[in-house]
Amino acid sequence: MKRFFDAELENFRSLLLLMGEKATRQVHDAMQALALADVGLADRVIAADDELDLLEMKIDDEAVRYMSLRAPVASELRLVIVGMKASHDLERVGDEATSIAKRVIRLAAEPPLKPLVDLPLMVTVALEMLGDALDCFTHDNSEKALSVCHRDAAVDQLNRQLFRDLTGLMIENPGSISRALELTFISKSMERIADHATNIAEEMIYLTKGRDVRHSSEVKKARSAVVP
Amino acid sequence: MPVMDSSNTDLRIRTSMPAFASPVDIHQAPRALIEIENLDFHYGPHKVLHEISLQIPERQVTAFIGPSGCGKSTLLRCLNRMNDLIDGARVGAGRISIRGIDIHRSDVDVIELRKRLGMVFQKSNPFPKSIYENVAYGLRIQGVRDRSRLDEAVERSLQGAGLWDEVKDRLHTSGLGLSGGQQQRLCIARTIAVEPEIILMDEPCSALDPIATAKIEELIKELRSKFTIVIVTHNMQQAARCSDLTAFFYLGRLVEFSPTRTIFMNPVNPQTEAYVSGRFG
Numbered sequence: 001m002k003r004f005f006d007a008e009l010e011n012f013r014s015l016l017l018l019m020g021e022k023a024t025r026q027v028h029d030a031m032q033a034l035a036l037a038d039v040g041l042a043d044r045v046i047a048a049d050d051e052l053d054l055l056e057m058k059i060d061d062e063a064v065r066y067m068s069l070r071a072p073v074a075s076e077l078r079l080v081i082v083g084m085k086a087s088h089d090l091e092r093v094g095d096e097a098t099s100i101a102k103r104v105i106r107l108a109a110e111p112p113l114k115p116l117v118d119l120p121l122m123v124t125v126a127l128e129m130l131g132d133a134l135d136c137f138t139h140d141n142s143e144k145a146l147s148v149c150h151r152d153a154a155v156d157q158l159n160r161q162l163f164r165d166l167t168g169l170m171i172e173n174p175g176s177i178s179r180a181l182e183l184t185f186i187s188k189s190m191e192r193i194a195d196h197a198t199n200i201a202e203e204m205i206y207l208t209k210g211r212d213v214r215h216s217s218e219v220k221k222a223r224s225a226v227v228p
Numbered sequence: 229m230p231v232m233d234s235s236n237t238d239l240r241i242r243t244s245m246p247a248f249a250s251p252v253d254i255h256q257a258p259r260a261l262i263e264i265e266n267l268d269f270h271y272g273p274h275k276v277l278h279e280i281s282l283q284i285p286e287r288q289v290t291a292f293i294g295p296s297g298c299g300k301s302t303l304l305r306c307l308n309r310m311n312d313l314i315d316g317a318r319v320g321a322g323r324i325s326i327r328g329i330d331i332h333r334s335d336v337d338v339i340e341l342r343k344r345l346g347m348v349f350q351k352s353n354p355f356p357k358s359i360y361e362n363v364a365y366g367l368r369i370q371g372v373r374d375r376s377r378l379d380e381a382v383e384r385s386l387q388g389a390g391l392w393d394e395v396k397d398r399l400h401t402s403g404l405g406l407s408g409g410q411q412q413r414l415c416i417a418r419t420i421a422v423e424p425e426i427i428l429m430d431e432p433c434s435a436l437d438p439i440a441t442a443k444i445e446e447l448i449k450e451l452r453s454k455f456t457i458v459i460v461t462h463n464m465q466q467a468a469r470c471s472d473l474t475a476f477f478y479l480g481r482l483v484e485f486s487p488t489r490t491i492f493m494n495p496v497n498p499q500t501e502a503y504v505s506g507r508f509g
Contacts, residue, residue, distance in 0.1 A: 001508045071465060073492045074501045210494030 005070055009079070012062050013137060016083050016090075019055040020134035023090040024127060026052070026097035027193055031123045033101060034186065035116060037108040045101035052094035059087040078210065082203040086137075089196040089203075093130065096189040096196075103182040113179040114169065118162045122190040125155050129197035136204035145208070148201035149219050155194035162187040261286040261456050262307060262426070267322035269302060269311070275320060276302055278481045284473075289448060289457045291471035291488065293464065294503070298477040300460045304428050307331075307458065308345035309338050326426070343370075346419035350431040352411035354403035354418075359386075359395050362403040362414055366422035381421050388454075389417035390447050409440020416447060420455070427451065429459040433466060445470050464504055468492045476500045 026045055033041040063084045066072060072080055129148045136145045166180040166187075205213050213219050260283030269277035277299045284290045292300035302311065306324060309331060311317040323330050331341055354362050363382045364372075372378060382399070386392040391413045395406070403414050412432060419427060429448075433441040448457060448470045461467050467474050467488065474491040476483045476499075484491065484500040495501045502508050 001502075003506060073464070073468070073504045074495055076505055077493070 008062075008066060008070070009072075009076065012059070012066065012080065012083060015055065015059050015062065016087060017134065017137060019052060019059065019087055019090045020130070020137075022048070022052055022055065023093040023097070024130055024134075026094050027100075027123070027127060027130070030097040030100040030104065031120070033104045034107070035120070037104070037112070039105050039108050042101040042104040042108070046098050049094050049098045052091050056087045056091040060084055075207070075210075078207050082207045085203050086134075086200045089199045093193050093196045096193050100186050100189050103186055107179060107182050110179055113176055113183065118158050118165070119183070119187060119190065122155055122158045122162075122187065122194075125151055125158070126190050126194040126197060129155070129194055129201070133197045133200040133204055136201070136208065140208040142205045142208045145201040145204040146213075146219075149198050149213075152194050152198040155191055159187050159191040260284055261327060262458075263325045263328075264303075264306075265323050265325075267303075267306065267324060268320035269299075269306060270316075270318050270320045271302075271314070272316035276480050277306075279322070280482050281322075282475060282482060282485055284456065284458060286456050287452060287454070288472040289452050289459060289470055290473045290475065291467035292458065292460045292475050292477060293462075293467050294477035294483075295508070296462075297479075299480040300475075300477045301430055303477070304430055304458060304460050307426070307428060308342050308347060310342075310347070312338065343422055344424055345426045345428055346422065346424035347428045348412070348415055348419055348430070348432045350434050352408060352415050352435070354406070354411050354414050356402065356404055358400045359403045359406070359414060360399040363417045363421050366418060370422065382417075385417040385421040386414075388420050388451070389413045390443060390450070391417055407440070409436050409443060412436060412440070412444060413447065416444075416451075420451070424455065426456045426458065429457065431460055431462060434462065441466070464492075464506075476503060478503070 026048060029041055030045045032038065033045060063080045066080055067077075070076075129151050132144050133148045135141065163184060166184050170177045170180045202214050202219060205211060262282075262284035264280055264282040264284075267277055267280040268275060269280075280299075280303060292304060294300050305311045306319070307326075319332060323332065325331065326341075326344070329336065355365060357365070360382055361368075363385050364378045367378060367381055372381075383392060383396075386395060391410060394410060395414075403411065406414060412435075416427075416432075433444050436444065445466060448459070451457060452472075459467075459471065461470075471488045473485065474488045475485040476491065476495075476497075478499060484495060484497045486496065490496070491500060492504055495504065
């Protein structure tokens with residue numbers, strides 16, 4: 001039986017997917033700006049962050065309204081709660097993209113430090129994780145969500161690898177310190193984005209299975225696994 | 229009916245009493261107070277309950293939910309054999325036991341059984357008597373004449389029903405002069421005055437406003453420490469707020485029986501989810 005307010009829940013889901021799309025685009029553009037030293041693109045990423053902030057507030061508002069007026073239970077209630085939490089994670093993803101964009105602007109004023117190898121790989125993995133986590137909003141797939149948690153360890157390892165490489169560069173060439181530090185922080189931002197994707201994936205498992213896997217041995221093991 | 233005597237401590241089962249509305253693992257609960265096994269029930273040629281099996285634990289609130297006509301009130305009335313009063317109504321198969329005693333056994337005294345299972349109805353039905361006499365009525369017909377004992381029972385029952393402070397100065401005025409919510413609490417006081425073991429409630433708040441409903445729900449919470457309560461309700465949120473266990477019925481069949489928390493947070497059966505979400509029924 002269709003209820004007169006079913007469209008509200010679909011609208012809520014659409015808002016969240018829109019936010020996910022925008023957050024993903026922000027990260028992609030920030031890293032594209034880094035690769036091309038494109039200050040204009042970095043500026044646009046910084047300016048667009050407001051949209052994510054507004055979407056987060058809109059989603060919270062819709063969630064509170066839906067809970068107050070429609071008294072959802074079971075999977076609907078989980079969707080609304082997960083939506084609120086995921087939107088917070090996506091807003092933080094947007095913040096990380098903004099942080100990267102600001103560093104891109106500073107880096108663009110100086111010559112490139114080294115060819116980017118590990119960072120693009122991190123971006124690829126982190127964005128795939130984010131995409132797969134968000135995909136569970138439209139297709140109930142807890143297996144895919146769990147696989148996101150497994151991939152977090154790979155991003156952590158790439159971050160550590162990059163940190164070691166950049167530290168070596170700083171020791172060898174003190175003149176590179178400011179640029180190497182910017183890249184270190186960008187790498188850390190990517191690692192944080194993967195963490196947010198993992199948080200969203202954990203929420204998706206709760207959404208689809210009603211099971212809270214946060215801090216469970218299953219997920220801890222997956223997140224800390226050493227990647228060969 | 230000695231076998232049904234609640235003072236028989238050998239038959240009495242003590243259960244742990246978790247916090248109100250806390251999750252209950254029905255599989256780990258002690259032996260049930262009420263056991264319904266493969267129950268079929270008929271109104272004339274129509275089978276209205278199909279193979280119902282359910283175990284209702286002691287001193288818990290169990291809610292029956294489901295769309296109109298699903299059989300939840302019929303099942304409630306099977307528990308105190310109220311359906312015996314309807315022509316053509318009969319148990320087709322299965323059994324209902326209370327403390328292990330089959331309530332349809334030939335030596336079970338139905339009047340005694342109904343003393344053990346008090347009932348509160350959808351519409352409050354105080355007698356056209358004073359507040360005092362409404363509460364004392366059950367005791368009087370049991371032969372209690374001692375005034376001090378009656379006074380004590382009336383006060384205790386009205387206290388138990390959360391009505392004492394509102395009526396203590398007008399005990400001898402008509403019960404019909406009370407508000408709807410007060411009348412319903414008067415009926416609850418009348419029910420608990422004879423110290424039943426189980427209280428059956430058939431949509432006790434459906435005719436009440438939200439404030440009166442909240443008072444009854446609060447009362448259910450308090451009564452739970454002394455009585456086993458089975459409540460039929462159409463109000464999903466009431467079942468969620470008040471009960472420890474919830475049974476969902478559809479078309480005369482038990483679809484799901486789980487801790488209330490599970491029914492409203494993560495039901496196993498998609499039909500249950502659709503019903504509690506208001507998608508059908």
